Amino acid sequence: MDMHEFYMGNIFDAYDFFGAHTDDTGTVFRTFAPSASRVTVIGDWNGREEDMQKNGQVFTYFSPDARKGMKYKYVIYSQSGRTEHCDPYGFAMELRPNFSSIITDLMDYRFTDFKWMQNRSKNHDRPLNIYEVHLGSWKRSEDVEITYSGIADELISYVREHGYTHIEVMPLSEYPADCSWGYQTTGFFAPTARYGTPAQLMELIDKCHNNGIGVIMDFVPVHFAIDSYGLARYDGTCLYEYPNSDVGKSEWGTYNFIHSRREVCCFLQSAANYWLSVYHFDGLRMDAISRAIYWQGDPARGVNGCTVEFLKKMNCGLRRLHPTAMLIAEDSTSFPKVTAPAEYGGLGFDYKWDLGWMNDTFDYFRTPPEERKYHHGKITFSMMYFYNENYILPVSHDENVHGKATAIQKMWGDYEGKFPQARAFYMYMYSHPGKKLNFMGGEFAQFREWDEEKEQDWELLKYPLHDSFSRYIKELSELYMSRPSLYSGEFDPACFKWLLSDEKDKSVFVYERHREDESTVIALNLSDKEQEVLIPCGEYDVLKELINSDSCIYSGQSPVMKNVCIKAEDNYFTVTLAPFSGRMFDA
Numbered sequence: 289m290d291m292h293e294f295y296m297g298n299i300f301d302a303y304d305f306f307g308a309h310t311d312d313t314g315t316v317f318r319t320f321a322p323s324a325s326r327v328t329v330i331g332d333w334n335g336r337e338e339d340m341q342k343n344g345q346v347f348t349y350f351s352p353d354a355r356k357g358m359k360y361k362y363v364i365y366s367q368s369g370r371t372e373h374c375d376p377y378g379f380a381m382e383l384r385p386n387f388s389s390i391i392t393d394l395m396d397y398r399f400t401d402f403k404w405m406q407n408r409s410k411n412h413d414r415p416l417n418i419y420e421v422h423l424g425s426w427k428r429s430e431d432v433e434i435t436y437s438g439i440a441d442e443l444i445s446y447v448r449e450h451g452y453t454h455i456e457v458m459p460l461s462e463y464p465a466d467c468s469w470g471y472q473t474t475g476f477f478a479p480t481a482r483y484g485t486p487a488q489l490m491e492l493i494d495k496c497h498n499n500g501i502g503v504i505m506d507f508v509p510v511h512f513a514i515d516s517y518g519l520a521r522y523d524g525t526c527l528y529e530y531p532n533s534d535v536g537k538s539e540w541g542t543y544n545f546i547h548s549r550r551e552v553c554c555f556l557q558s559a560a561n562y563w564l565s566v567y568h569f570d571g572l573r574m575d576a577i578s579r580a581i582y583w584q585g586d587p588a589r590g591v592n593g594c595t596v597e598f599l600k601k602m603n604c605g606l607r608r609l610h611p612t613a614m615l616i617a618e619d620s621t622s623f624p625k626v627t628a629p630a631e632y633g634g635l636g637f638d639y640k641w642d643l644g645w646m647n648d649t650f651d652y653f654r655t656p657p658e659e660r661k662y663h664h665g666k667i668t669f670s671m672m673y674f675y676n677e678n679y680i681l682p683v684s685h686d687e688n689v690h691g692k693a694t695a696i697q698k699m700w701g702d703y704e705g706k707f708p709q710a711r712a713f714y715m716y717m718y719s720h721p722g723k724k725l726n727f728m729g730g731e732f733a734q735f736r737e738w739d740e741e742k743e744q745d746w747e748l749l750k751y752p753l754h755d756s757f758s759r760y761i762k763e764l765s766e767l768y769m770s771r772p773s774l775y776s777g778e779f780d781p782a783c784f785k786w787l788l789s790d791e792k793d794k795s796v797f798v799y800e801r802h803r804e805d806e807s808t809v810i811a812l813n814l815s816d817k818e819q820e821v822l823i824p825c826g827e828y829d830v831l832k833e834l835i836n837s838d839s840c841i842y843s844g845q846s847p848v849m850k851n852v853c854i855k856a857e858d859n860y861f862t863v864t865l866a867p868f869s870g871r872m873f874d875a
Contacts (some may be wrong), residue, residue, distance in 0.1 A: 291344065297550030297598075301565075303477055305415070306346075307377030308360065308391045314352035315391055317360070319375065320551060321347055321523035324582035326362050330372075330390075331360035359388035361517075366524020373517050375422065376528075376555065381462045383481040387474065387517040390801055394566055397490040401497035401568060406503070408570060408612040410638050411453065412678070415722035415768055415775040418504065419452040419675040420486055420684055420730075422469065422485055422556070426728055436479075436488040440495045447501055450731060450758075452766025454502040456573060458668040458685065460489065461508075461559075464515050466740055469685070471575060472506055476559040479567075486567075493568050495545050502570035504614065505563055509556045509602070510576045510595075511542040513790040519543070528552055536675060538645050544579075557602040571614030572606075573635075577618040578621045581635075587621065596635070603636030604629075614638050627678040641678035642722055645670040646687065650698050653713055657700070657795065657816040657869065664792035667814075670720070675781055679722040681685070688727050696757075707733065707753055708844060708868040711760055711837035715870035718733040718768045719801065719810040721778035732758040753843050760842040765835055767872065773803040787823055798823050800854045807875040815863035823861040830854070831861050833875035838869035 289305035306318045317329050320346035328337035333353040340347035340362075352577035354360070359382060362373045374381055378389030424434055426443065447455055459470025462478040470480065479489045493503050512519050512528065518545055520527040529543035530536035538544050545552055561570045576585070580599060583589035603615050607629075617626050617637040628634025648666040655663050689696045699706035700712070710733060718724060729744045732754050736745055748754040768774050777783040778801075787809065788798035801808045809831060813819045823831075831853035838844035846866055854861050854873070867870060 289366070291346075294554050297548060297553040297601070299554040299555050300561045300609060302457055302554050303377050303379075303562050307375055307387065307477065308354070309380060309529070310354070310356050310393055314350060315354035316348065316350045317354075317362075317375075318346055318348050319362055319377075320345060321362075321364060321527070323523040323525040323527070324366050325864070326365035329360055330363060330825050332358040333590075335450070337363055337729040354391060356393045358391050360391065361388050364523055364848070368521060368524040371516060371521075371524075373522060375476075376476070376519060376522065378475060378478050380486055381475045381481060383477040384466075387464075387515075389475075392486055394486065397487040397494075399490065399494050399497075399568055401494050403587070404497035404500075405568065405612075410612060411613050412638075412779070413776045415453055416680070417452045417765055417768060418454045418456045418680070418723070418725040419447050419450070420456045420458070420677060420725055422458045422685065422725045422728070422738070422740060424466075425740050425743055426669045427470060427746070435481075435484040436492040437484065439483075439738065440492045441656065444496055444499045444501055448499060449852050450762050451769050452501070453769075454504055454570065456495065456504040456725065457506065459506040459508060459575075459871050461563075466514060468513070468540075469740055470506065471508055471680075472511075472513040472540065474513045474515055476512075476555070477562055485719065490567060497568065502558045503568075504571040504573055505567075505569045506562055506575055507563065507572040508575045509545065509560070509599075510580050511538045511544050512542065514541065514543055517735060519793070521703075528555070531559070534844075538579065547580075547592075551600070558600070558758045560602060560606055564606065564613050569613070571638075573616040573618060575618050577617040577619040577626070577635075577637075578623075581621055581623045591623075599635050600630040604631070607636060617641065617765050619643075624676070626665060637742070638678060639680045639723060640677045641682045641684075641725075642670070642674075642677075642864045643682070645681055645720070645722070647681070648681065649713070649716070652814070653699050653709055655700060657814075660814060661792045664790075667716075667797055668786070668789050671784065671786070671863075674721055678779055680725050681717055681720060681722040681732055682725040683717070683727060684725060685727045685738060688729065691737070694734055694737060695730045697735050697737075704753070705868075707757060707868075708838065709814075711842060711844070712868050714761060714871045715810065715837050715872065716766055716797075716812055718764050719774060719799075719808070719870075719872060721784055721801070723769070723775075731761045744833070756841065756843040762836060771806065771808055771834075772799045773806040773808045776803045786828075787826075794819055794821075796821055802824060809873040809875045811863050811865055811873070812868065812870040814868065816867045818867055819865045821863045821865055823863055825859050825861065828875040829856040831863070832875055834874055836871045838866035844869065 327347040340349040375389040380390040381393035462475030579585040625634035630636035652666040699709040838846040
C-alpha cells in the first residue's frame, strides 16, 4: 500500500494491507498505531506476547505458526499504560463478551453470482421494494441456532413470495451489546459471530443473488462503540475519535469518528468498499447522516465541513468502484443535494430516506377523522419537495420501537378499526412516488413493538384479520412490481398528477401515475364515511379496477367483483369509496 496515499486519505482498500493476512507460509499482522511506544501480538499459536516491528507509524509481525482459525489480540503500550485490543481491520471476531480477532481466509467461499452482478442496477427505473430484517429476531427456535446459511432458504422464499426485491439487514459488523442492534460497532470488517462465519454470510448473499434478491447492509460511518478493546484510544490517544468531549461523544454514548484525520477516512471508506467488494452486498444504507452533516446533528451548530467532504469523497470513490451498488442516506435534515453527484456539489448518495413523508403521514393517520381536514397538507405536502432528492419511503425499525408503536398501532381508533386504515395507508405508500422499505412484521400487521430478543409474532397469521392483511400486502406488492407507472420515471414530475388534492372537507385524495402508455389512478378516502367522488377524466374514458383495499377478501366490507369498470359520463368518473379505503385503477 502507498502510505503517502493513506496519509492523504485516498485509499479504499486498506484492508488488503492492515489486519492479519494468511497463506501457506504463515500470517503477517499489521496495525496502525502512531502514538504507541510498543505493540505486541498474542495468539493461539504460542499464547505469549510477540513484539511487532515498528516501521514509521505501522507495526508489523510475521509468524509461520499462525494459521487460519486461530485467535489473536494486539497489546498496545503507550503513556496511557497497557491495553488489549481486537484488530481494527480484523476479518472475524469471537462472540461477545470475548473480543479476540480470528485469522480468516476470505477466499474460503467462492461466489456463483456472476450473472446477478453483471445485471445489477441501482433500480432507478425498476421497482425497489425493501424488506428490512434483524436476522436474530425474524424467526427463532429454541432447538435451532440462527445462522447466516441456516436462515437463507426460508428468508429467501418468504421475501420472494411477498414481492420484495431486496433485503436490508441491520448492521452485521461485529458489536458487543445486543441492545445496540449493531449500530455501536467494534469490528468494522468482521461479520458478527452471532450468526456464524464470514463464509456463511457470503453463502447467504450468494443464495439471495441466485434467487433474484438483492442485499443491502446498514453501515455506520459516524460513530463507534466505546468499549476499551475496540477503537477507543486505540494507540493511547484519540486516534479515531475527537479529543474534545464536546463533540467527541454522540447522543448514544458512542465516540464520534474524527473525519478530519485522513487515516480515519481511509479506514471508513475501506470498510465500505470491503462489504461491497468482498461480500457482494448490493448497497449500503448509511446510518445517522444528519450527525455527519451537522455538528452533533444540530443545524444550529453549523455544518461539519470535514465530514461532509469525507462523505463526498467516499461516495465518489464507491460509485467509481461499484457503479451499480446503491448508497443510501438515512438523513432527517433538509440539507440540499444529498442525492446529487459529488461532482455537481452533492453528497453523492443514490437515495435518501424520506423521513418527512413518514412523519407527516403517520401524524395524519393518528389524527381522529373529524380533525383530518385541518391536516390535509400532511398528505399533499410531500409532492411539493419530492423532486429535490431521490427518495425511499421508509417504515423502518425505528418506527416500531421505543414507544412509537408499530405501523398498524399508529392508526387512529380501536383494534378492528385500525386495519382498514392501515390498508389505505399502504396503498398510499405503494402508489406514492419513491422506492419502498418495510420493517419485518408490518406485512402482517404486528401490534407488538419489535424486541431484538423475540421473534416476530407469526402466530397472528392464524387470525383472519392478520392473514387477510398479509394477503393484501402481497397483492399490493405484486401490483407495484408489475406496473411500470408505479416505479419507472417516478423522479420525473411529468409522471405524477393530482386529480383531486383540495378535498380537505372530505379527506379524499386522487392522483394519477403515468409512464409511457400506462396510467394508474389512485383514489383514497381517509374519512370514516362512505364517499361518492367525481374524478375528472384524463386521456381515457374507462377505469378498470386493479385492487380495492375494502374488498371482503382483505376483511373489508365490499363484495368481490371481477372486471369492475367505471365509464366516464360528462367528463367525470363517479367512484364510490368505502370509509378508510383506497381503490386503484388501470386507466
